[in-house]
Amino acid sequence: MLNSSILRQFSRLSLCSMTKTPVNSRNIATTNALQFKITDQLWAEPMKKKKKIDPAIIKAREDRRRKKLEKQIRRLEKNAQQLKPIDEMEVPLHLLDNMDKRKRPQLQLSTEVLEARALLQKEWTRYKRDEYVAHVAQIDRIMAAQRRALDRLYEESEDLYNEAVMPDLQLVPFSTSGPVATPPIKGYDTPDGEYIDISKKWDN
Amino acid sequence: MLFKALIRTEIKLCTKLFTKGFSSKPSWDIATGVCIERVPVVTPPLNEMQKKYKDMLYTLETEKSLKSDHELRHENDKIQAELLKNESADVDLDTISKITAQDFEDAANEELAKFKFAAIETEADKKGDKHTPDRCLQRHLVLVTDVQLGKEKKKLLPQGLWKEGETLRQTAERILLEQCGPELKVQFLSNAPCGFYKYKYPSEINGKVGSKVFFYYAYYKSGNVKNAVKANWLTRNELTDVLPDRYRKSVHEFLIEEMY
Structure with missing residues (x-):
């Protein structure tokens, strides 16, 4: 509103005659004349001039790209998702073949036997639980003994205590070999067998 | 107070x-x-309870297992021996002259008996x-x-x-x-x-x-x-x-x- 009223005011100042006014724009007005007008906004920028490249170079570029892709495809096709087989997870075929030969005759167990087994299982669970509780108590006892020793040490000397609670780094790769079923024979010469590596190679 | x-x-x-x-x-x-x-x-010896449970586990395991190659061979040997006794015509002599499974077992046991474990x-x-x-x-x-x-x-x-x-x-x-x-x-x-x-x-x-x-x-x-x-x-x-x-x-x- 404000715009148009201002424009109207300006239009009166124009020097052109009223009759010459072209009636070509979309700004149609029923008022007698509109000599002063603004252009529509286009929001466009002038077109850029296209660069001209030598078609040979373009072709070379295209070729190079295609070759690269082809090479990749070939490499993928060569070892297309071939997974390494896990032999030990697969049942050998010759075992599957005579499966029914290998089945043991089905045993008919009496109820007493089954009952005895169930009872033994229960008794075993109880036994293991007692063992576990005893172990926990034992660990508690040993830890308490150490705590007590450390507390007494703290009373005696703080420096010694601080030294004592330092971690022992020599222990870190700790290894120990546990008790065995039979004692080692002194001076026993182990008969050496032949070692042949039959594991397959799975390289790409 | x-x-x-x-x-x-x-x-x-x-x-x-x-x-x-x-x-x-x-x-x-x-x-x-x-x-x-x-x-x-x-390792310390097993006590009563542990022994009993171990025995049970062993029997369960054998019951649920399949026959081994050795057992199959042993059964096969038996059948062959039967056939030989009855003088059946179609006995393949080549297969019989081999060492039987029983022989193999005996030899293995003998070897085990020869080996002396260190005494506890x-x-x-x-x-x-x-x-x-x-x-x-x-x-x-x-x-x-x-x-x-x-x-x-x-x-x-x-x-x-x-x-x-x-x-x-x-x-x-x-x-x-x-x-x-x-x-x-x-x-x-x-x-x-x-x-x-x-x-x-x-x-x-x-x-x-x-x-x-x-x-x-x-x-x-x-x-x-x-x-x-x-x-x-x-x-x-x-x-x-x-x-x-x-x-x-x-x-x-x-x-x-x-x-x-």
């Missing part, structure tokens, strides 16, 4: 302790004891020798030596006084070297002591009332104690017999209990 009276005695005790702490704190010697343990070499009972066990760690393979053994305490000698864990300027762990290592010789190789399991024991001297020595012993725990690795020292490697039961009563309690506080 009653409360007040109670409080007053408490306060008296506290002040007494407080002044004592400042004025005439009884000073103690710091000593280190080393507990060297040879852990079992051989060692020489030392037979002689009743307690001075070597090569005894009672299924049990924990603790090193006990004669320790000079004042004028008398006592059978205790190796023990010695702490010197100014060293950590307790270093004391433990030094004592071991001094008392047991350089051949004994052990593995200390911590910088921290695992147990504590204190005792009073019969009379004050150099102004010290008694001694506070901090125990260090170590695994026996190899080697032997030097000959001059009478070393005893004792099982749990023997420990109870040898060690003085209060001392034994402190030592047993940090030792693993034997299950059998």
